[in-house]
Amino acid sequence: MGKPTGFLEYTRVANPTRPIPERLKDWNEVYVLRDKETCETQGARCMDCGIPFCHRGELMHNGASGCPVYNLIPEWNDLIYRGRWRQALDRLHHTNNFPEFTGRVCPAPCEAGCVLGINEPAVTIHDNERTIIDWGFKNGWVVPEPPEHRTGKTVAVVGSGPAGLAAAAQLNKAGHLVTVFERDDRVGGLLMYGIPNMKLDKAVVQRRVDILAEEGVVFKTGVEVGKDISAKKLHKEFDAVVLTTGATNPRDLKVEGRELKGVHYAMEFLRANTKSLLDSELKDGNFISAEGKKVIVIGGGDTGTDCVATSLRHGCENVRQFEIMPKPPVERNREVNPWPEWPASLKIDYGQHEAIFKQGEDPREYLVMTKKFEGDKDGNLVAIHTVNIAWMRDDEGRMFPKEIEGTERRLEADLVLLAMGFLGPEDKIAEELAFDRDGCSNYKAEYGEFKTSTKKVFAAGDARRGQSLVVWAINEGRAVAREVDRYLMGDTVLP
Structure with missing residues (x-):
């Protein structure tokens, strides 16, 4: 695959980022795209490895x-x-309905399985994927393809995140009449507001939602199933119901002072910001602002990173990020x-x-546990x-955090964002x-x-498997x- 000696001739060149002061x-x-020629060269790095581990997802040690x-x-590398970009797009769409999403937000487990990655930087699979789909849109190759025949069967999809959209897209291709119910005012679930x-x-x-609508998928926004319309009504009126509601119950931090003004779930912060940005370019003020504030993000994952980046764009005084796990x-x-x-x-x-650019150091601190919030x-x-902790094992081998004496701290904070994951639907x-x-x-x-255990009701995505990646939802x-x-x-x- 690719040029047989390409991996020996070319070094890895990933998509560049815009300059930090600008962005x-x-x-x-x-992230911005490399030029087409560079991407073709990067495709040449895909080696004839015999057994490619990149293209089949497996869970290994979680x-x-x-x-x-x-x-x-x-194949598409x-x-x-x-230079056969149109064919590359066709092969990409054969397995992935939304490569423009995964090509932007997926952490690229494919690259973890790249054989070249054993002893050299892996092939830029993630960036190649985005280039293929973006080039396809630029050239007008991605167009609505409604089904030729309809079965007359009706399916309700509850939730329009990546799992819901993928299910709707595929069921519509099969000729079924698909209606997607979304409680927010825009379609996309976490893709839109998370x-x-x-x-x-x-x-x-x-852009992709519009294509699905032209293909025949019906979207009903501002409709919360279980509130605006009963789930039993959907169960009665549709031939099948697919639940792709996501795992939207956030993990809380039940410590003293949790009720104080200024302590928010990360998704409250991120959702309100994006909605206000789309509604008014933040002019309506309907968001939680970090401007001029001392911000602390509790949680070290992708959502925590997004809170850091959003706070910086608001113009926070400073931002720190605490993680309870080791570095x-x-x-x-x-x-x-x-x-x-x-x-x-x-x-x-x-x-x-x-x-790091703004503050001179990585905002993350590890093995930090929050003891309480203080208010006026x-x-x-x-x-x-806070207090620093060490992870220990009890007599039954279970891990627990042990506080380290003398590491207690009181840190001024105006805004705390809880980004500790989700507990389920x-x-x-x-x-x-x-x-x-x-x-x-x-x-x-x-x-x-x-x-599910209820006839003609199906479940998929984070609602079924728990919090996971966009690519697993698809x-x-x-x-x-x-x-x-x-x-x-x-x-x-x-x-």
Whole structure:
């Protein structure tokens, strides 16, 4: 695949980022595309490795390795190397409905499984994917393709995140009449309101939604199932119901002072910011501003990074990010974390780079536990109390945090953002339709079947598997569509 000796001749060249001083002044995307010729050269680095590990997603020690949607990576790397971009786009769309999303926000487990990555920087699979799809849109190759025939079967999809959109797209291709219910005012779920514009421009999301609508998918926004319309009504009126509501219950931090003004969930902060940005370019003031504030983000994942980057664009006085887990090693420990597992090593994302530029140091601190929030007489947050911890094992081998004496701190804070992940889907729909849930409160449905314990009700994505990646949500959306099609028709035509 690619040029047989390309990996020996060319070094890795990833998509560049816009200069930090420039991008901190706006909400435009951080990453920009390489030129087409550079991308073709990067495609040449895809080696004839014999057994490609990049294109089949597997979970190894709770980390993904390889592509969860089974992208035919060696094939389209070879095609772009040869300048056959239209064919590369066709191969990419064969397995992935939304490469413009994954090409922007996926952490690229495919690159973790790249054979070249054993001892050299991996092929730029993630950036190649984005270049293919963006080039396809630029050339007018991505157009609505409504189905030629309709089955007359009706399907309700609840939730318009990546799983819901993938399920809707596939079921519509099969000829079913699909209606997507979204409680927000715009379609896209976390793609629209959970991921900031500088990572995923909302025009990119809307562009794909518009194509799906032209293909025949019906979107109903501002409709919350379980409130504005009952889940039982959908169950009665549609031939099948697919629940892709996401895992939207945020993990809370139940310490003294949690009720103070100035302590917010990360998604409150991010959602309001994006909505105000889209509605009025932040002129309406309907968002939680970090301007001039001392900000502390609790949580070290992608959402925490997005909070850091958003706070910097607001013009915060400073921002810190606390993580209760240990600092990862700079490089993969090959004895305990060998290839092709996801590398458990320190990564500096766009938000940390920006904070380092503005503040002179990485905003992240590790092994920090919050003890309480302190407020003034009016109930406003003024400080956070923390202590450093060490992870220990009890007599049964379970890990627990042990406070380190003498490390207590009081830090001034005006805004605290809780970015500690999610606990599962909300309760209303499950209670109304009376189907089973697993021990983590997720909708109980076996992977590969996706059937809940209530007839003709299916579940997929984060609502079924728990908080995960966009690419896994697309995987599940496509897979649940196959099973719904099989349920409705007795067999399935979907890949």
